[in-house]
Amino acid sequence: MRKPSVAALLAVSVLLLSGCTSHVADKQQYSGFLGDYSQLKPTESASGQPTLRWISPDYQSSQYKDVLYTPLVYYPAAHPTARISQQTLDQVLSYTDIQLKGAIATRRPLTNQATPHTLKVRAAITAVSAENQGVQFYEVVPVAAVVASTMAASGHRTQNSELFLEIEASDAVTGKPLIRVVRKAFGKTVSNSNTPITFEDLKPGINTMVRDTVSFNAP
Numbered sequence: 233m234r235k236p237s238v239a240a241l242l243a244v245s246v247l248l249l250s251g252c253t254s255h256v257a258d259k260q261q262y263s264g265f266l267g268d269y270s271q272l273k274p275t276e277s278a279s280g281q282p283t284l285r286w287i288s289p290d291y292q293s294s295q296y297k298d299v300l301y302t303p304l305v306y307y308p309a310a311h312p313t314a315r316i317s318q319q320t321l322d323q324v325l326s327y328t329d330i331q332l333k334g335a336i337a338t339r340r341p342l343t344n345q346a347t348p349h350t351l352k353v354r355a356a357i358t359a360v361s362a363e364n365q366g367v368q369f370y371e372v373v374p375v376a377a378v379v380a381s382t383m384a385a386s387g388h389r390t391q392n393s394e395l396f397l398e399i400e401a402s403d404a405v406t407g408k409p410l411i412r413v414v415r416k417a418f419g420k421t422v423s424n425s426n427t428p429i430t431f432e433d434l435k436p437g438i439n440t441m442v443r444d445t446v447s448f449n450a451p
Contacts, residue, residue: 255282257396257416263358265307265398266412277415278447279440284414287450291410298343299336300352300404304329307356307398315428316360323431324395328357328438335445346404359396362422362429393419393433397441411450417441 262269272284304325312318336342336353343350394416401411417437422429 255416255418256284257414261359261396261416262414263307263356263396263398265356265358266400266414268409268412269414272412272414277441277444278449279444281415281417281440281444283416283444286412288408288410290408291450293450295349296340296351297349298341298347298351299339300344300346300350301333301336301342302352302354304332305356307358310357310360315362315426317428320429320431320434321360324360324434324438325357327431327435328395328397328442331438331442332445335442338446339448348403348405350404351401351410352404352407353399353401355397355399357395358398359394360429360434361394361396362391362425391422391425391427393422393429393437395419395434395437415441 256274259269271286273286275283275285277283306321306325310321310325312321332355333342340351346352397413397415397417399411399413399415400409402409417434417440419429419434419437420432422433
């Protein structure tokens, strides 16, 4: 029997390691912030970006006149790592919170009181990560950038910087969930698995999500 050539073995290895980057969050990446993810369905944002969303059949946009906005949080709590500094975490949270709140305010007035015509919006950044381009074997630890051991051999591969956001809109009086969204946003690429992830790397992905929030339409 002929022994497989080195080239053939390399080709098999490439096939095993290659794959399209997932453009939406995987189930193992759900943080628990939303509580229930069972009804999420793949769809597209206003700009055509893949996202996961659920809209209650009982939701009628015309019934809600204003929004009670809850400040954005990290869920779970954020801790700096060798690749993501505390300064970056603070910048990302502050900028995303300001931009998201402003985007919602362009759609409906903000309020501090709950009425039968008020939507309550809460949101969380659930992970900041980096994933090798073209490789699907990776690990995301919430609010960290820990690359899986399977990527160690390709540590110099260009990576995508990523941010995960989970959002829920509910009836401010009854608490009934009406809209749930899980969004995976891509920022700039970084050169390798040792390169720090900065606010400027993540900013483009944040801006895209904010623009989609402004353009979002539901029945």
